[in-house]
Amino acid sequence: MTRTFLLRGMLVGIVAGLIVFAFARVVGEPQVERAIAFEAGMDQARGEAPEPEMVSRKLQRGFGLLTGTLVYGAAIGGLFGLVFAYAYGRSPVTDPRALAALLAAIGFVTIVLVPTLKYPANPPAVGNAETIGVRTGAYFLLIASSLAAMVLSMKAGRYLSRRYGAWNGYLLAAALYVVIVSAVSRWMPEIDEVPAGFPVTLMWKFRVASLEIQVVLWAALGLLFGWLTERDLNSSRTAA
Amino acid sequence: MAQFASTSISHPVAIPVIPVRELMPYALFGGLLMLLAIYFVGAEQGATSLIHGRMVHEFVHDGRHLLGFPCH
Numbered sequence: 001m002t003r004t005f006l007l008r009g010m011l012v013g014i015v016a017g018l019i020v021f022a023f024a025r026v027v028g029e030p031q032v033e034r035a036i037a038f039e040a041g042m043d044q045a046r047g048e049a050p051e052p053e054m055v056s057r058k059l060q061r062g063f064g065l066l067t068g069t070l071v072y073g074a075a076i077g078g079l080f081g082l083v084f085a086y087a088y089g090r091s092p093v094t095d096p097r098a099l100a101a102l103l104a105a106i107g108f109v110t111i112v113l114v115p116t117l118k119y120p121a122n123p124p125a126v127g128n129a130e131t132i133g134v135r136t137g138a139y140f141l142l143i144a145s146s147l148a149a150m151v152l153s154m155k156a157g158r159y160l161s162r163r164y165g166a167w168n169g170y171l172l173a174a175a176l177y178v179v180i181v182s183a184v185s186r187w188m189p190e191i192d193e194v195p196a197g198f199p200v201t202l203m204w205k206f207r208v209a210s211l212e213i214q215v216v217l218w219a220a221l222g223l224l225f226g227w228l229t230e231r232d233l234n235s236s237r238t239a240a
Numbered sequence: 241m242a243q244f245a246s247t248s249i250s251h252p253v254a255i256p257v258i259p260v261r262e263l264m265p266y267a268l269f270g271g272l273l274m275l276l277a278i279y280f281v282g283a284e285q286g287a288t289s290l291i292h293g294r295m296v297h298e299f300v301h302d303g304r305h306l307l308g309f310p311c312h
Contacts, residue, residue, distance in 0.1 A: 001258050002266045028306040055298040068281050068303020075277035082267050089257035112308070121308035124301075128312075135310040136287035210308050 005085040006078055008228055009221075013077015016220035017070040023216050024069060024209075029061050031123060031206040038202070039125035042195060069217075077221055080107060084225065092166075096233060097226035104222020110150040112214045115142045118185040121210035123203065128193045138188050145184045153177035282309040 036057075043050050055064060084103055093099045119139050127135070153173040161169025194203070282304060284290060285297035297304075297311075304311045 001256075002263050006266050006270050024303075024306050029302065032302055032305060054294060055301070060298065060302050064299045065302040065306070068300040068307065071277050072281045072303065072307055075274040075281075078270055078274045082263070082270055085258050085266075086260075086263055089255035094255055116308060119310070121305065122311070123305060124312070127310065132310060132312065133287040136283055139310050140283075210306050213306055214308065 002085045005081040009077040009081020009225060010074045012221055012224045013073040014070055015224060016217050017073025019220050020073060020213055020217045021066045021069040024065060024213050028209040028213060031202060031209055034202055035123035035125050073217060080221055096229040100226030100229060101222045104218045108218040110146050111143055114146045114181055118142055120207050123206040126194050134189060135191055142185060142188055146181055149177050149180040
């Protein structure tokens with residue numbers, strides 16, 4: 001069973017990665033191109049030579065982007081499959097499609113939305129090369145903290161819902177999650193490295209595109225996974 | 241699975257829980273593999289480098305930016 005869920009997650013993740021690639025190509029790439037043009041203009045104004053192109057732009061926005069979204073999709077999908085294998089039968093949500101959708105929504109909030117509020121996605125030209133260590137560490141630490149806070153809150157929600165009812169219990173658990181995550185992110189370093197003159201509208205468009213890309217990924221993952229799991233369970237039920 | 245198949249639809253169907261002991265090897269090796277894959281897309285040749293050079297970074301550059309990872 002675990003093997004089936006893991007493989008199904010990875011497979012669905014690859015399909016989601018393909019959808020994400022098409023979406024990112026149309027919605028995300030124009031913003032990346034404009035940001036790179038700004039970066040080149042900035043280098044020129046300072047009298048510096050433009051960054052050497054080790055991989056052509058065509059390859060970066062084509063096969064490179066495809067590789068990135070496929071590998072990322074498969075990996076997130078595989079992890080999703082493992083979490084589903086654990087949650088199915090343990091969660092009060094028994095409908096496989098509802099559970100898959102719920103887990104995807106929780107995963108999106110925990111791994112993407114909340115960390116993004118503190119450390120949003122940055123287009124090319126934004127970010128100091130010397131601080132990449134601090135930024136990477138802080139970003140992954142915040143994701144890990146958010147995950148830990150979510151697991152803790154879900155456990156607390158189970159206990160609280162037995163005492164105060166499902167609605168009150170899980171609302172209290174959600175509040176607990178928000179409090180923990182807010183406290184942690186307040187303590188994490190502030191990062192502001194947007195160069196002077198960087199277009200505000202471009203920044204907004206890039207960050208919205210980045211968030212939309214993640215919404216597409218998690219929605220495709222949760223909905224496709226739930227659909228396939230329900231179909232599989234139904235067919236094994238009628239076959240028996 | 242067979243013992244659950246005979247349960248009629250009107251009754252709540254008991255879902256077989258996968259024991260943690262059965263989950264563990266997959267979670268450990270599968271999870272590690274997935275995290276390694278995310279590392280290569282999201283962080284390799286940024287803050288840390290396992291492979292010399294900048295080719296991995298440059299190749300997945302657009303995906304890294306658009307998926308929200310810190311870059312440059």
